[in-house]
Amino acid sequence: MSSGLLRHAAIAGIGESRLGRVPGMSALALQNEAAEAALADAGLTFADVDGLLTTPLRTESWPMPCGVVAEGLGIHPRYIATLDVAGASGCSMVLHAAMAIATGQASTVLCVAGQPSLSHRGRGDTVKALAGAGWAHPDLEAPYGPMVPTLYALFAQRHMAEYGTTSEQLAEVAVALRGWAGMNDNAQKREPITIADVLASPPVTSPFHVLDCALVSDGAAAFVVTSAERARDLRQPVVTPLGGGHGFSHTYIGDYDAPAVTGALHSGREAFRQAGVTPADIQVAELYDCFTITVIAELEDLGFCKKGEGGAFVQGGRIGPGGSCPVTTHGGLLSAGHPGLAGGMFHVIEAVRQLRGQAGKRQIPDAELALAHGNGGIIGLHCSVVLGRGR
Amino acid sequence: MSTLLEGYAQDRLLLPVCASCGAAHLYPRPRCPRCGGTRFHDQEASGRGEVTSFSVVRRAPSPDFTGSVPYTIGLVRLEEGxxxxxxIVDTPPDAISVGMKVTMHFADLPGGERRPVFAP
Structure with a gap:
């Protein structure tokens, strides 16, 4: 598909459920809360929805997630699919929904996902379930007892050895995103933190402390993709995808040569090429942040700084409030919340909010170009989407 | 895969080596990622390698590992590739560094699997 066709789509509605600890809510109830909000935001109803994209859950096993969600919401879409590129799913949904619009498979695609990660079994059980979720190779890695944070820690430790990246630089990422979260009323963690706080938080798996790691959250997110032409007649300012791409390097971290560039190089290059822009043109970058190192690697591989210089780049508050390169302005997975595969959808939603001028106290003035970037697996699968104000 | 696990049962690390291009692998695949070859033979690893990364795990991921924390998970690049x-065992975590030379022996892991571990 040419980038021209991608621009024919628009994100017309965005919605979040309550995020953080939301007791008594099933995955479907959370997803319904987000979907209602997104449709109301667009000025649409469930009766307008003829396309559905969702993801699998990590809290329970659904036989056919898109079918379970469609049944739960009482819709019968003619375009319906379950998408799973793990943390990259949110960004990928935008591209897949745009393709469905461009090929006439649907006129209004509801993208929705979410789960009660925190209340379902408790934080500890979720962390343990993640440890066994298959991110470690069952025969070659799992017997050694890595947690998911360990798999990223191996990437981080190599980055530190190769480029001199420090724990203080990792902590800068957590501090910056907490700063943004302080201006997001739906964020799970809003109290300010310092670099010293991050370094003093309990060690998990070196070099990571607790505050280097994503939260565990209840919540859901939704957005509605339709044609740009139709979006102009709806309630909100039009935001369109201008370019997008995916990039894959590996599934198992043991099989990856860590100092190599990640798939973000390829996903970003393709997204920027289609959009006809460069990283320097991006006014706000909503980068996936499952761990602090993830943001540093993405800044490098997407081209915001040179390879190996991401640690120095984030120093001095550059990516936080008031900084010259605002990153993940809702607070991200580190501070706003991380309800499973829905986590990366919040980055898309925040990009749309910024481009509409609806981000409140954290609004980047006159934001016209934004990047949303998702990362799935153990930093092995990436999806980038350049978004812009529609005309 | 079965060859690798059979090797582990005999305290041997048997690497699948591509019969077409000679590249040694570890992670099981139907195709050689270098040349596309689909036939492999086994080669016993020398057991020598160097540390490419490591992480000291402070929290047990499952009850099996509760009595083992802290332990050091490493990535080791074998001299075969x-x-x-x-x-990484038999050394204090603060003595471990990327690039350190290590050699292999077999040990029983907390979940009961017998696997290669490395020491300086």
Missing amino acids: PQMMTW
Whole structure:
């Protein structure tokens, strides 16, 4: 598909459920809360929805997630699919929904996902379930007892050895995103933190402390993709995808040569090429942040700084409030919340909010170009989407 | 895969080597990622390698590991080429560094699997 066709789509509605600890809510109830909000935001109803994209859950096993969600919401879409590129799913949904619009498979695609990660079994059980979720190779890695944070820690430790990246630089990422979260009323963690706080938080798996790691959250997110032409007649300012791409390097971290560039190089290059822009043109970058190192690697591989210089780049508050390169302005997975595969959808939603001028106290003035970037697996699968104000 | 696990049962690390291009691998695949070859033979690893990364795990991921924390998970690049996840043992964590030379022996892991581990 040419980038021209991608621009024919628009994100017309965005919605979040309550995020953080939301007791008594099933995955479907959370997803319904987000979907209602997104449709109301667009000025649409469930009766307008003829396309559905969702993801699998990590809290329970659904036989056919898109079918379970469609049944739960009482819709019968003619375009319906379950998408799973793990943390990259949110960004990928935008591209897949745009393709469905461009090929006439649907006129209004509801993208929705979410789960009660925190209340379902408790934080500890979720962390343990993640440890066994298959991110470690069952025969070659799992017997050694890595947690998911360990798999990223191996990437981080190599980055530190190769480029001199420090724990203080990792902590800068957590501090910056907490700063943004302080201006997001739906964020799970809003109290300010310092670099010293991050370094003093309990060690998990070196070099990571607790505050280097994503939260565990209840919540859901939704957005509605339709044609740009139709979006102009709806309630909100039009935001369109201008370019997008995916990039894959590996599934198992043991099989990856860590100092190599990640798939973000390829996903970003393709997204920027289609959009006809460069990283320097991006006014706000909503980068996936499952761990602090993830943001540093993405800044490098997407081209915001040179390879190996991401640690120095984030120093001095550059990516936080008031900084010259605002990153993940809702607070991200580190501070706003991380309800499973829905986590990366919040980055898309925040990009749309910024481009509409609806981000409140954290609004980047006159934001016209934004990047949303998702990362799935153990930093092995990436999806980038350049978004812009529609005309 | 079965060859690798059969090797582990005999305290041997048997690497699948591509019969077409000679590249040694570890992670099982139907195709050689270098040349596309589909036939492999086994080669016993020398057991020598160097640390490419490591992480000291402070929290047990499952009850099996509760009595083992802290332990050091490492990535080791074998001299034959493949990289593997392992434990770095018999050395204090602050003595471990990327690039350190290590050698392999077999040990019983907390979940009961017998696997290669490495020491300086």
